[in-house]
Structure formats: structure tokens, C-alpha cells
Amino acid sequence: MSYFSDIYKGVKTLLTGMSVTGKYFLNSRKGAITQQYPDNRDTLKMFDRFRGEVIMPHDENNEHRCTGCQKCEIACPNGTIEIIWDRGIDETTGKKKKKIDQFVYHLGMCTMCGLCIDVCPTDAIEWGQNFENSVYDRAQLTRVLNKPESKLQPGVED
């Protein structure tokens, strides 16, 4: 007699599915997930895990958290990150110490895999929300992430 129970189960599961989509249909007014992008450009807030580009946040004293350890450069699978570093005299201890000169980021080569951000021991780089990255010249996609005259935030290396 599985024939009739099959028919019953079939009808029941079809109605269950229809009730699920029916609920979505009735709630579609409130929960439309579409962004009307160029119109709401001013108020558009990208979601938290959005991978737009890699940025290096600086605090108000123009200090970043990058120690120049180059782990991100090693982790990057396609050579997007290039760290140009130098040795400078540390003011407090007077010893010679490694510091970054330029954190070069080639956005044109980046696949947004996020390995650099995962591997960074000091959380110096993170995901940015900007996605309007189109430019007329490819060279403009090469960016220097650390601001000019910026320094390492004290206490990061301790």
C-alpha cells in the first residue's frame, strides 16, 4: 500500500514547499534584499563581511600597526602585496629596527582571497567597504596603503 502513502506524502511535501514560498511572497514588501544602487549611493551600507579592497587603518596620530614582518607578502598567492622596508633607529632603545617605508598594494592583481588579512599577526590590514574601484589607467590601481609620515603605533610589538 505504499502507493497511496506515496501520493499522500507527495501532496503533503508539495504543499509544505508552497507554504514556505508563500510566506516569502507575503513578506516580500518588508524584506526585499535588492539595493537600488546608483539611487541610494549616499546611504548604501555594505554588509560586514564584504570584501571590497585591503585597507590599512590609521589612528588620529597618523600611526598604523604594521611592523613590516612581510607575512602578508609571503602569504599572497599572486604577488599583490609588496613591502618596501628600511632600517631605522628606534628612539626609545636606540637600536636599529625594521620599519616599513611603503606598503604597496596592487588592487588590479588582488583576488580578494583574504589570506593576507588572516595571516597578519598585528591586525594592521583589514577589509575596506569601498567597491567603486574603476579607473581609466591600470597604474592607478597600485596603491600605497600607509600614509606619508606615518609611524608604527607604540606597543604593537610587545
Next chain:
Amino acid sequence: MNISLSITKNIHDWLLSIMPESAANIVEMVLIGLLYLAIFAILGLFLVLLERRIAAWFQLRIGPNRVGFHGLLQTMADALKLLSKELTGTTKADKFLYNLAPYFVIVSSLMALAVIPFTKEFHAFDINIGIFFLIAISSVGVIGILLGGWASNNKFALIGAMRSGVQTISYELSVALSLLTMIIITGSLQLSEIIEVQKSGWLIVQGHIPAIIAFMVFMISGTAESNRAPFDMVEAESELGAGFHTEYSGMKFAYFFLAEFINMFIIAAIAATVFFGGWLSPFGITESIPWLGVFWFLGKTFILVFLMMWFRWTFPRLRVDQLLTLEWKYLLPINLVNIIIMALIVWLNLTIQF
């Protein structure tokens, strides 16, 4: 000319006063043809828009809302775009059949539209074998699909067309048998007679349990008949590109596309006429105003169209073997038993009548 062209009674009298009878008949036929072409085009474009909006709401999107007020002109713009596109074709296509195929599809759905009663007097062709004619005509459309698939000289198109043949031949049985179940109550194939019978209760109420089963079977097989999801193996995008109309472009593609939506409307209109009383208002509340019948008819039809769209955006596509299992092992036996039950109910006078 014994075809009752009752839509145009007034126009008929007026035309007779200014020209001989045969000329008047020809002018009337041209006018009705143009009217139904206009209905066809407007309905097709509106249904495409409706489908897109409803699909968007089911998927928590917004849908087309840019062209015109709330996107109402979107499909107009699409039709204009398709009109202006080049009609391409493959070099090894059978040119004659290739060009003929869209007209088969569109003519068959137009012919089916002609027998559907919109309201009391708005009925182009009140033939006494109405349901039989509808069943016969709705399976002519598949010839267009088969021709299109064959003549394109494209493997995917041919596979799509063959699947369509399998599907239509199978599900034709269920459509016919489920309508036959209701004809046991009405005792007539003429659509105006069927509606006349329903003045003492819609057939789905009159025939209670077997009528509800017949309605469910009709909606399932009707969805399959009009090649819509979940039975859209004819144009399964993930398997066959666009299926039988892969090689068509521009307006010829639009003909296939419009005919598909008109077929959906026709299936819903037959269901509304046979099961839900067509243009009759519920409990006869607007019986004194006959032209409101159009409103009731379209209301019932669009509720059923919405039901078919709900199917489409809920159920996943069937495989070919599942499709045939559903028809031959489930729908057909259920249908045959259902006919016997209905015959017993009519014989023992167990129908519910007000």
C-alpha cells in the same frame, strides 16, 4: 454563416445597414481577428511583466521598476527591442520549416483563445464541441515546437523539442480525462452550456470530492501541457541552453515566448470556466450587470495564473523518467478511478446543487 458572432451584434446590425451580408461577415471576421490579436499581444506582454514581478517577490527581490510607472512599460520596451533585432538563423537550417514554426505555435494558441467565453456575449466562436476543440487545439502547438527544434539543425533544440513531444503526448491524456470528469456533470461540451449549468453552483462545488481531485490533476497536467516549470524540460536552461528556441532571435523568439504565456493563460481560463463558473459572479451578486462578467472571469483566471506561477517558483524541475512516472503511474490511474466515482455520484444524484 451559422457561427454565432455574438460579440458584435450591434456592429453586425450596423454593418448590414451599409453593405451586403457577405461583405459584412468578412469585415466582422477581420475586426474580430484584429481584436483577438490585440488581446493576445496585450495579455502576453502583461503576463510576462506579471511573471517577472511575482518571481521577484517570491525571491525577495524588487523586479522591473524602472521603465514607466512601477515598471509597467518594461515589457513594451522589451518587445520594441526584440522587434528591432536581426532575425538570425543557422546556415544548415531547413529555412521553410524554421520560419513556419513560430506561426504554428502562435496560431494554435490564438485559436484556443477564440473559444474561451470572456463574458455572456463576449465569445467569438461558441462551438458546440468547445472543450473537445480546446483539447485538440492545445496539442497542435507542440507541432510548432517540434518543427522549430527539428528545423534549427541544433542538437539541443532537437532534444528540447523531443522532450516537449513526450510531455505533451503524455499529459494530453490527463488534461482530457480530468475535463471529461466534469463533462459527466454538465452533459455538454459547449462552453456556454457548461457555464449555464454552473448557475446552480460552481462545478467544483457541485462535484465536490472528485471535482477537487480532477481540478488538482488538471492544474498539474495543464502546467505540464504549457511547458512551464516544474515541467520545463523543453527549455531547461541548465541542460539545453534555451531548448527548442535556441536558434531563434528577435520577433520569432518573442512569438514562442508570448505563446508560452498565452498557453498558461488558456489553461487557467479553461480551469476557471470549467471548475469555477467562468464569468459567473459568486452567488450571482452581479447578475444584473453582464459586462462585469469580464471582471469575474479575469479575476478567477489570474488567481489560477498566480497559482501556476507559485508552482513555478517553488518546485524544482523533474527528470524525464519522473515526469513519465508521475503521468502514467499516478495521474492516469487516479483519473480513471475518479471518472468512475464521478459517474456514480451523478448517477446517484449526490451532486451538491443550490
